[in-house]
Amino acid sequence: MKEIQINGTRVRPGQSVNIELPIAKLPTHTVIDLPIFIRSSKQEGPVVLISGGVHGDEINGVVTAKKILEEVDNNLTLERGTLIIVPLVNIYGFLSNSRTFPDGRDLNRSFPGSKKGSLASRIAFILSEEIIPLIDFGIDFHTGGRMLSNHPQIRVDYKDKVGLELAKAFGTHYVVHSKHIEKSFRKTAYKSRKHLLVYEGGESMRLDPYAIEEGIVGTKRLLHHLEMINAPQLPQNTIVLKDSEWIRAKASGIFYSSVRLGDFVRKGEVLAHISDPYGQVIVPVKAGTNGHVIGLNNNPVINVGDAVIHLGME
Helix, strand or coil, X not given: CCCEEECCEEECCCCEXXXXXXXXXXXXXXXXXXEEEEEECCCCCCEEEEEECCCCCCHHHHHHHXXXXXXXXXXXXXXXXXXXXXXXXXXXXXXXXXCCCCCCCCHHHCCCCCCCCCHXXXXXXXXXXXXXXXXXXXXXXXXXXXXXXXXXXXXXXXXXXXXXXXXXXXXXXXXXXXXXXXXXXXXXXXXXXXXXXXXXXXXXXXXXXXXXXXXXXXXHHHHHHCCCCCCCCCCCCCEEECEEEEEECCCCEEEEECCCCCCEECCCCEEEEEXXXXXXXXXXXXXXXXXXXXXXXXXXXXXXXXXXXXXXXX
16 A cells, blocks of 8 residues: 655555644734544555535534544544545634635635635645545535534535445435535545545534434445445435425515424425514415425524525435
8 A cells, every 4th residue: 555645744554643734824823734634554445535624614524523533543443545534624714603714715615726825725725736636535524504404415416426326335314416516625526536425414503413423424334335444334214316406485584394304295285484573474385396305494584585495306
C-alpha cells in the first residue's frame, strides 16, 4: 500500500496521524487550523473520506464524524484501506453558528476554489487539491436547514452507478436521486472520478441522536461492504426514490402538520393545515402525489411560498 501525503506530512501504511492544516487567520491574527485525522491499515484498500460541518451550523454532521473517529480509535479495527476524517470543515461558520462564511459565501457552492479567492474559495481549493486526489470514496454529512428537518437519507446522482451502489450499501431509510450541483463538493469530486455520498439527517443547530446513530451505523455498513472493517450491521429497509418535490404553502399563517418524517402519504391526502392567528381562515395542505415524507418544516409561522413538506416518490 502506498503512503499518502497531505501538506507535506507523509502517512505510511498502518499509521494513525493527526494533521492540523493552517488555513487562515481571524481578524485578531489567531491562526485557524483544519484538523484532519488519518487512520491507515497496513493492508491495501480504498481511501474513504468522512467529513462533516461543510455548513458550519449543521452540528449533527460534526458529531457523527467525531463519533465515527472515536469508534475507529477505540472499538473498530481497520482491516484494510485508509480513512481520512475531517469532522469540522467550516470552522468559521461553526464559530458563528452560521451555514456560511463571514462574507456570506457558501462553501458548498465555492468548489473547486482558488488559492487567491474568497475565504470559502480558499478552503474549497485546499480540499480540492489536498484531499480529493487522495480518496476513492467519501461520505459528507449534512442536515436540513434552519427549522427544516430531514429523515435519514443518502443523496446521490443516479447517473453515478458506483455512487448508487455505495448508497444502497450505506443502507439508511431512503436513497434520493439528487443531481450534481455546480460548484459543489460532490460535483467536484465526481469530475475527478471520485464518488462522494451526501448524508442528510436532522436539522441545523440541533443534535438529533437518531439521525446521528443512523449516520454511524450506515457508515459501518458501507465500510463493511468495502471490506475495510469486519463489523456487519443489521440491515435497514431502504427505499430508493426516483424523484422528490417540496410542497409549498399556499397561504401565510400558523402551520399545523399532521404527518411525521417517514410517513407514506397518498395523493389528495390532507397533510397539514395553515390558519390565520385568529382561526377565521384555515387552508388545508394536500399531497399532490403519493410519496414518503423525507423533509418537514418545523417552523410554526410560515409565509406563502415557503417549503413545508418534502415528498419523495418511488
